Amino acid sequence: MESDSFVNRERELQVIEEALQTLQDRQRLLRTPVVEFCGVRGIGKTALLRQVQRRCQASDVPCIWAEAGRKERSLARQIVEAVGRSHSRAVGAQVTLSGEPGPNEWSAVRALHLLAQRGRAVLLVDAVDAGNEDEVRSLEALLREIVKEYTLFVVLAASRLVPFQGERSVARKITALELGPLDRSSCDIYLQKAGLALAPEVRELLYSWTQGYPLALEVLTQAIRGGLNLLRPADQLQGLHLLRERVIRQGILRQLSPEEVPAYEELLRLLSVPRRFNLLLLQELIEQFAPQWVRESLLAYFFLPRELGAKTEVVRWHLDRAGYAVEGPVRRLFLLTFQSEQPEQVVALHRWLAAFNQRLASQVSGSDRSRYLREWLYHSAFCLEPAALTQGIQELLALLSMEAAEARVQFVEEVRQDQELQEALGEHAQGFLTGLQALEH
Incomplete structure (x- = not known):
């Protein structure tokens, strides 16, 4: 979501404001110097990090932005380079932080400590892959050192809660907040900020379709600006097509190869019909309605939800439901497109x-x-x-x-x-x- 249409997230921003105030008060300690925002792709994590960045700029707090999972530039290298630029501006001369050809976690730690010597600093890490064990361990090694420095504050964004249980000294210092869809009033504010004067029935349809899912809301808002009229049946079909292409295929399934997309999309559609599923339901549902996904053994079905979660990040175990489920706002979109194209199959x-x-x-x-x-x-x-x-x-x-x-x-x-x-x-x-x-x- 663009900055001028950023809405809601008061609870999350309050946590950030309190941390930044503590960071600037030398008499107080950051008890939890790491905040983690998690949620499905398109839920607004990056937009929230941008808000943190703007607050740092307004308060003159040094802020480093890094993106995890970038093959061409490791997280450590991004941190070292960004700190080097920031420190060079502060001292008015070029500063070399590490002569190592390939910066590792230790060089990043040294760089951050150098930045913290100025009194306070914030590190923002976007796109953390909670399912990538090597990436998580690398991040954990970095955090284990920098959480000892109370003038540093770290904000992470990940699709799901990062498993830091292997290092409890890190896990104890994390405040984890899961982002959900926008509520109805926040959606109305979003549309108001977007400058769209919509008829009540169009607003109702927008909310019904998106359920406050920011990425879906943004896609339809842009389409309406371009002339889409959701009151016309033909335009409704076009709107559903845009949601399928822009949100599901280019967003949710973007990590898959083009050859994999149809099969995974079909399975996720199928698994979106039940509100929850266990292994017994998974097996019988696949054998009845998706024979191409039939596995040779029960053990293979056991690993299938984990595979779906790793490749799409929208399937996970819900303790309160005692089962797996496709994440809420994404499930709604799968159901919409499924119902539109194959209503008899849905029934x-x-x-x-x-x-x-x-x-x-x-x-x-x-x-x-x-x-x-x-x-x-x-x-x-x-x-x-x-x-x-x-x-x-x-x-x-x-x-x-x-x-x-x-x-x-x-x-x-x-x-x-x-x-x-x-x-x-x-x-x-x-x-x-x-x-x-x-x-x-």
């Missing part, structure tokens, strides 16, 4: 997933049973006719009435917090919530 998938979750719910108990029942209802909302869905809800309420009180309470509480399920149920949601309330008495 067939929901029907199959409803049956799968119903079968599993009959075989387990406790929190697992509650989770499978909610997923059965979620998928049923997309594949059943209104009358059939009403009947299904009544049957579910009757089933819940025979459950233990503790299980009913857990289910009711989970449904109340499940906004996505309520949105899927639409006009049936209130009746279902009323029926659940009756079960509490």
